[in-house]
Amino acid sequence: MKHHLTELLAQAAExxxxxxxxxEAPKQIHIERARKREHGDFxxxxxxxxxxxxxCAPRKLAEELLAELPQSKWLERAEIAGPGFINLFVPRAxxxxxxxxxxxxxxxxxxxxxxxGQKVLVEFVSANPTGPLHVGHGRGAxxxxxxxxxxxxxxxxxxxxxxxxxxxxQMDILALSVWLRYLEQGGxxxxxxxxxxxxxxxxxxxxxxxxxxxxxxxxxNAGELFADLPEENEARVDELISRCKTSLGESYRALxxxxxxxxxxxxxxxxxEFGVHFDNWFSERSLLDGGDIEKSLEELRARGHIYEKDGxxxxxxxxxxxxxxxxxxxxxxxxxxxxxxxxxxxxKNRRGFERILDIFGADHHGYAKRIGASCEAxxxxxxxxxxxxxxxxxxxxxxxxxxxxxxxxxxxxxxxLRGEVGNDAxxxxxxxxxxxxxxxxxxxxxxxxxxxxxxxxVQYAHARICSVFRQEKPADSPDYQLLTEPKEFALMQNLSRxxxxxxxxxxxxxxxxxxxxxxxxxxxxxAYYNAHPFLSSAPQLRDxxxxxxxxARQTLANGLGLLGVGAPERx
RNA sequence: GCCCCGGUAGCUCAGUCGGAAAGAGCGGCCGCCUCCUAAGCGGCAGGUCGGAGGUUCAAAUCCUCUCCGGGGCGCCA
Numbered sequence: 001m002k003h004h005l006t007e008l009l010a011q012a013a014e015x016x017x018x019x020x021x022x023x024e025a026p027k028q029i030h031i032e033r034a035r036k037r038e039h040g041d042f043x044x045x046x047x048x049x050x051x052x053x054x055x056c057a058p059r060k061l062a063e064e065l066l067a068e069l070p071q072s073k074w075l076e077r078a079e080i081a082g083p084g085f086i087n088l089f090v091p092r093a094x095x096x097x098x099x100x101x102x103x104x105x106x107x108x109x110x111x112x113x114x115x116x117g118q119k120v121l122v123e124f125v126s127a128n129p130t131g132p133l134h135v136g137h138g139r140g141a142x143x144x145x146x147x148x149x150x151x152x153x154x155x156x157x158x159x160x161x162x163x164x165x166x167x168x169x170q171m172d173i174l175a176l177s178v179w180l181r182y183l184e185q186g187g188x189x190x191x192x193x194x195x196x197x198x199x200x201x202x203x204x205x206x207x208x209x210x211x212x213x214x215x216x217x218x219x220x221n222a223g224e225l226f227a228d229l230p231e232e233n234e235a236r237v238d239e240l241i242s243r244c245k246t247s248l249g250e251s252y253r254a255l256x257x258x259x260x261x262x263x264x265x266x267x268x269x270x271x272x273e274f275g276v277h278f279d280n281w282f283s284e285r286s287l288l289d290g291g292d293i294e295k296s297l298e299e300l301r302a303r304g305h306i307y308e309k310d311g312x313x314x315x316x317x318x319x320x321x322x323x324x325x326x327x328x329x330x331x332x333x334x335x336x337x338x339x340x341x342x343x344x345x346x347x348k349n350r351r352g353f354e355r356i357l358d359i360f361g362a363d364h365h366g367y368a369k370r371i372g373a374s375c376e377a378x379x380x381x382x383x384x385x386x387x388x389x390x391x392x393x394x395x396x397x398x399x400x401x402x403x404x405x406x407x408x409x410x411x412x413x414x415x416x417l418r419g420e421v422g423n424d425a426x427x428x429x430x431x432x433x434x435x436x437x438x439x440x441x442x443x444x445x446x447x448x449x450x451x452x453x454x455x456x457x458v459q460y461a462h463a464r465i466c467s468v469f470r471q472e473k474p475a476d477s478p479d480y481q482l483l484t485e486p487k488e489f490a491l492m493q494n495l496s497r498x499x500x501x502x503x504x505x506x507x508x509x510x511x512x513x514x515x516x517x518x519x520x521x522x523x524x525x526x527a528y529y530n531a532h533p534f535l536s537s538a539p540q541l542r543d544x545x546x547x548x549x550x551x552a553r554q555t556l557a558n559g560l561g562l563l564g565v566g567a568p569e570r571x
Numbered sequence: 572g573c574c575c576c577g578g579u580a581g582c583u584c585a586g587u588c589g590g591a592a593a594g595a596g597c598g599g600c601c602g603c604c605u606c607c608u609a610a611g612c613g614g615c616a617g618g619u620c621g622g623a624g625g626u627u628c629a630a631a632u633c634c635u636c637u638c639c640g641g642g643g644c645g646c647c648a
Binding site: 021030032034035036039043045048051052058081082083084085128130165167168169170171173234235308311312313314326327328329330331332334336337340362363364365366368369389391392394432433434436437438440454456457459460461464467468470471472478511513519520523526527529530531533534535536546569571 | 573575576577584585586588591592594596605607608609610611613628629643644647
């Protein structure tokens with residue numbers, strides 16, 4: 001509808017240009033939904049923006065545009081208002097036709113092709129598999145998954161991916177933590193579990209599972225393990241890891257893999273229950289094994305962006321907008337985490353994606369620039385990579401802020417949140433705010449007043465319509481011209497906005513637009529429901545009304561689907 | 572010190588590629604179930620859009636400065 005009217009204005013402008021009244025056709029025609037009923041359905045400021053260049057008063061120019069406006073079944077009339085706005089009125093018949101369109105399209109209503117089949121890779125969550133996901137990861141999961149669904153609806157070819165950090169020190173610490181718990185459970189008495197190892201209860205579960213699978217294959221004397229350890233906490237853990245590796249020899253790999261695989265499986269299950277399924281799980285270790293790290297660094301070196309200093313190898317990131325240069329290979333040998341990132345994005349670029357979307361937690365915002373710098377240095381277009389940060393989720397119990405730290409084991413798990421408020425409420429809540437807005441989540445409030453959550457309001461609208469249909473099925477093609485109530489018109493108008501919402505949400509990676517839209521649409525329906533009877537009205541009017549709310553039901557279901565939230569038939 | 576995000580109604584937030592008289596939910600107050608699910612609806616009250624300049628026919632929206640809050644700045648991952 002919007003596209004069509006924009007096209008009409010473009011044709012009018014083009015006609016003026018041919019006549020010589022305009023020097024050139026407008027680059028972009030801006031048209032928006034009118035806020036007031038008396039301003040029609042759509043309004044354009046075209047005449048105001050062109051007036052200066054045309055050397056002509058805006059209202060006069062608007063008049064000339066109107067004279068050239070082609071006829072269309074979508075356009076009843078156009079008016080000039082205020083300083084020179086062009087207000088466009090869509091005929092009622094067009095809205096009536098729309099109801100049929102929606103019902104015929106079914107779950108396809110709202111899908112568009114603004115994406116043009118572009119291949120997009122959406123990477124999100126990517127939490128270290130060193131512990132269960134917490135509520136912060138949940139936000140990334142809900143956001144990333146909704147973005148991917150919306151992109152697909154808008155005609156993008158979107159693939160989702162989880163990057164597994166299955167290499168590096170944090171994972172060694174997890175393996176060590178599991179091993180120590182294992183020894184503890186085996187009866188080791190003089191064991192001092194380090195405070196900076198992973199404290200969570202799940203580590204004990206992993207140790208228990210390790211014993212179930214391998215009995216006492218990993219038993220060692222704990223006593224000598226703790227002799228003469230360094231004072232400083234981090235150094236002590238590193239020394240313990242080193243002794244663990246020496247002590248276990250070949251079987252360290254089995255310990256490590258056991259811990260890693262169990263954690264990844266736990267994360268996969270957790271996300272699966274949350275309705276988030278990834279197309280691909282990408283292993284960091286595969287970058288090492290497949291030689292991608294060497295290849296990407298070699299490519300950077302060949303392009304002259306790697307230099308040596310203080311015995312380490314540096315990537316000249318500052319030449320590409322980063323604050324400073326970054327180490328990729330340490331003086332002591334071994335590549336940095338950043339080198340893996342370079343290789344990972346090198347790999348992403350080579351897989352043929354036209355756009356690469358990284359969704360990070362706000363604490364990773366520093367990486368955006370350096371990763372972008374590396375992609376550019378490797379010869380890929382800077383605009384291909386886009387990064388969206390998801391701001392923090394602060395948890396409160398009453399007025400007390402809950403401190404979260406994965407290592408301390410003092411975090412609130414996504415699983416716990418899901419259990420308390422439910423998947424639907426959690427998902428809807430997570431995406432109700434823009435990604436760059438902090439969320440303060442009061443767990444007590446979520447538990448005691450869950451009906452305050454707008455998700456129920458929207459779902460209830462859907463369930464109510466289904467309930468009506470259990471008593472009377474909607475007919476196929478009623479006469480929608482019978483729908484003359486203002487509330488009916490408001491509902492139709494809002495239904496017609498849905499494709500625009502999807503398109504805009506995709507263009508700006510903004511699922512919250514869908515959430516807010518659904519709230520409005522549900523409000524339209526509830527108001528209508530209370531004002532006019534459906535079943536008890538005259539047969540023909542009844543059929544028209546049932547058809548209208550069927551279109552509303554479909555749109556609510558489609559929108560909820562984009563957010564990964566269920567559309568229940570009963571509540 | 573530098574970088575990122577935010578500051579809009581009592582609270583939580585939309586609106587920010589400039590457009591016509593600032594929007595919603597919650598909370599508060601007043602009403603509505605002999606009738607399709609009251610998890611609902613109708614109405615009322617509530618605003619210097621953090622502050623100051625600037626650009627413009629037009630600024631919550633763009634620019635500059637400034638104040639306040641949150642987060643980030645390792646040869647950690």
